[in-house]
Amino acid sequence: MSLRTFKMVIAIVIGGFLIAGIYISVLVVERQGALRQISLYNPAWEAGQAASEFIRLEQRLSELGRPGSTVDRNEVELRYDILVGRAQILTEGRFQGLLERNPEHGATLRELQDRLAAIQPLVGELDRNPAAARQALDILRPLEGKLAQLASAAHNHGAALVQKDQQELVRLHWLFSGIAVSLILIGVVLILLLDRHNRLLTRAHQELHVLAHQDALTGLPNRVVLRERLEQGLAGLRAKGPSLAVAYLDLDHFKDVNDSFGHETGDELLKAVAERLRDCIPVDEGHTKNLISRFGGDEFAILQTGIRRPEESAALAARIVEALRAPFSVNGQEIFIGTSIGIALAQGGVTSSQILKHADMALYHAKADGRGTFRFFEPAMDEQLHARRLLEADLRKAMANGEFELHYQPQINLKANEITGFETLLRWHHPERGPIPPSEFIPVAEDTGLLSTLGEWILEQACREAAGWPRNIHVAVNLSPVQFRSRGLVQSVSRALAVSGLAPERLELEITESVLLQDNEATLSMLHQLRRLGVRIAMDDFGTGYSSLSYLRSFPFDKIKIDQSFVREMSQRADCAAIVQSVASLGANLGMPTVAEGIETEDQLRRIEAAGCTDAQGYYFGRPRPARDLVHTLAALRQPTEVA
Template identity: 40%
Template sequence: MLTVLSCIAMDHDYGLVALAALVCVLGSVLTMRLYARVRRTEGLQKINWLFMSGIIGGSTIWTTHFIAMLSYKSSLPHAYEPTLTMLSLAAAIGMTTLGFLVTAMRKTGPTIELGGAIVGGGIALMHYMGMAAYQIMGVLQWDYSTYAASIVIGVVFGAVSANRIARPVTRFCKHGAVVALILAITGMHFTGMSAITILPADLVTIPTAMIPDNVLIIIVLALMGVMLGLGASTYVIDMHSSQIAAERFRYLSLHDPLTGLPNRAALNDYLGERVRRQKADNAKFAVLSFDLDRFKDVNDVHGHAAGDAVLRTVSERMTAILDEGEFLARIGGDEFVALTRNCFLKSDIRAFADRLTHEIVKPVEWDGNTLLVGTSVGIALYPEDARTPEELLAQADLAMYRSKAAGNRMVCFYEPSMDVAARDRALLAMDMRNGIERNEFELYYQRQNNSMTGDVVGLEVLLRWKHPVRGMVSPVEFIPIAEKNGFIHELGDWVLRTACIEAASWKRPLKIAVNVAPAQLADVNLPARVKEILRESGLDASRLELEITESGIIADQQHALQIIRQLKALGVRIAMDDYGTGYSSLSTLQNFPFDKIKIDRAFIGGVTRNRHSAAIVRSTIILAQSLDIPVLAEGVENEAHMDFLRKEGCMEVQGYLFGKPMPLSDLDHVVNGDAGEDEDRNAKPSSAAA
């Protein structure tokens, strides 16, 4: 060690030694950072980074060596053999590239340290090739133990540098790799220099055509500038490209690709920041939740391209009218959330909502079609309604759903009662799932009668829920919840299976009518389930009548038609329920093989006092007769209704005049008695809802 230090202290020019050290440090930093890229990339990129790291690393080793050689103060004439000098540069670049290639062959394993050792060996090879190119009027004597030590230093520290990059244990390991490479280069060089002693020899001559110091220093400085400039610019370009890619990725991660609006993640960030700021200045802001009305109809009728056009156009229009302090995001589907800090009065917020609504409801021209959508708006205020982003969004949604239920483009502000209603619906949904297991559900039946003879011709199945705490829960309350949370499939299967099993045990082969929800009709497995239930129950398929509404088939008519045809192939009858309340298009009656049309009770109740209701019922009966489709009128409550329906030729009726819905136990005489025992015409008419 003393020999090495004395070599540096006594035999070298400090200025050039400092320059060599600077080149070594800068080059080592660049080399190891480029080598780290080799470890992280694959394919062509890996080859590019491998080539660049090999050139920069080899050039760093070579320039450090020859600047240090130029700093060596020798009193004897000397020069450098050009071929070996250039070959030493090629050896440095080649061995460094080979070493990095070996380390990059596998993510783990001994090849990592082996490749680093090859880089260290390349440092030694380049050094001693450079020494062989060193021509001086003297004789070189070698200390072979120091010579061997120099090689070991290069190999060991080379292996350590690769190890620290490939096997990091802390974030500082990358710096350790740079230090190890610097020690490999400088330790090997100065140890190798201290291994030689130069003895003057007058008989030794320096051949001509050698490279003198002044020429070599120009070559070295030029290579040093090119090497450091190339490496630095490459690294900077890569860093800039990575930064641009990161910024692009962040933009994409925070923006909706269709509309360019901020997405849910950006909304959460913005809303969270607003809440943090508002705590400081005690100001308030409003969160507005928008949901497009009739957007599904646009998609269903014109396709998703039309829906995308509507979303883009609506987004552009709303964005164009935003003022300072206002923010808009699309959080999914046809849902938007807006935020405004300009809300001193509720009238200010309502005006903001009206501005956005005005842009939403404007017609959208697309592919020769005029597309129209509406919107429902719910509003929550900070800090009056909530103090966290999650609660604000949830309460704005609650208000929006209230707005949607109210219709007429009503703007709803959040009220605490909405939370109570939402929790109540959630509790009811949970209780519903347990209700089947606890046998809380029960089937009621309402008679369907021949209008001429009064005989019972069938029974409609109606579901009732006797809740242990709430008592009798109306289907109006729990059926929409079941449809929304998907429980309608399980509930519908239970109703159908129970009804078929009960009907199969009756002595009289009366028909049973079971309602099918739109979600059930959309399920491709419905025919298979019906077939299985009929097989299990033993019920004749001709006794089962499935009632569907037109709203259940309008979304995807081709799919619905395929399902209905499969059901009819089983022998099941299909009835259109609530005729007159939906689309009631003639094409639906023409295209779908209905076995019955049920006129809704809303029209029957007005046939004796409202000429419009009478005209609708009359025209429906005439239309059905022309199509050879039987008609059943619901909601028949008095003899005046019966007289009208008999006169118009309606053959089947259902209503309180013949009996309200009741449990099967109260209808034993109807389902198990003689045909003449089902007369119950003395029942008092009632206008109560079923």
């Protein structure tokens, strides 16, 4: 519906309201007139009263002077005066309508007045002349029948008026009700039209907003959106919190595509590039949020907020370079291009203009280095590389210097209310920097190839320390994807068991779904080899990957561990509670224990028990401790003298 049509409809509806309002006013006036007609019913009553008074006067005259009668001259005079008044009323006002319709009734009324005038002297002589009463009766008696007819005619006339007025009132009532209902319906229609108009305006506003903030060709946000989001991200930065990065992308050899195949093919190629960027750049990847934007031509930009390490931007850039290196099929043509990327990280009090300029400068250097690669803005790169080299050097010395230590967190069987095992956690005590979190040094160890060696040490040390625990308590060790890629994992586990003397069934290996995402068949084969050693296999962080149910079908895990992100939000989010309950039910049906991680409060404990989880783990039961400080019963763990 166009705006002009909508205005016409609104005008028609408003006009309908005005016409209906005027007509209702007319009906109200007519109804008031009908009500006034009711007052016309009074003359019928007055005629009846006049006839009654005439008979009473005759009765008093006939009883006057009769032996034993109590009627006296005063009462007769009173009745006479009343009848005179009634006759006078009938000659005035609204009774004239009846008289005009029937002249005989008018003659009867005049005759009544004449006879009343004739008996007036006789009424005055009642005390002196005993025959005066009889004479008055003789004068009045011929009028009895006529007055009765007059009263009857007045009554019939009044009844007819009542019926007519009642019919008129009913008609007006239905007209009034019909118009009122029509007004209500018109009001509803008007409200619906206004609502539709509002939605049309909202849609138009949204479309204008999209046009102002979206690239028409690719559908990606444009430069305006990127700058707005960048300024918001910079305003929300904190000194020790997550950072952000801007990456500029420029397609290599795009001009050659336009020159060789035409701009139409070039436009289709840009659309294909946008789709490929969407595929390799999730909108929300963990704690990092990404925004893809097209600046125009063959230039794109990516804003990463919430990043904690420059390596995240480097990994993303490498993924994009690799993705855009693959051939494109456009309009039946196989086209090879590539991309160069410049990355600028937010540092200090940098402004949005400065960081965009830094990214552009980095892109220039990436192109100068031969294209098909990425580069960071140099000052930030120098600082980060320097810190990384120091951490890498310290990491290589840490194992030789014995700076690593294993801590263990208890796992509780909720039904037995006892400790059934401990999860192994790695801690690094740097001699100068103090404790360094695993989230900082594990990625470096993985990138430098040190994680395989470190993983073997963790496995052997955990088995050795667990061998001294009670036989009913197991030890859980996390395995990384790097260890599975080494292909020597089975031998490492077998060696650790042999050296420590730990029973295989007391060793539980925890893997995440990221392990299964790599070479699936080889990974499953390795898992079956580990199972043949007698060790237990647990699925860790269940529900945070991609194909959990298919993995449970592919390999019979011994335990499912529910990620702590679901447990922590059970009280605030119904979907998290439903997920925990569903996983617990799934584990029960498959005969697998379910461990809820991250239990920190008694409320969380009650909730996961109600959901059906069989085991629990978290700070509520105790923080991770070194082997020398461990206790092996829940009663001892809860003693207040124990050091947390």
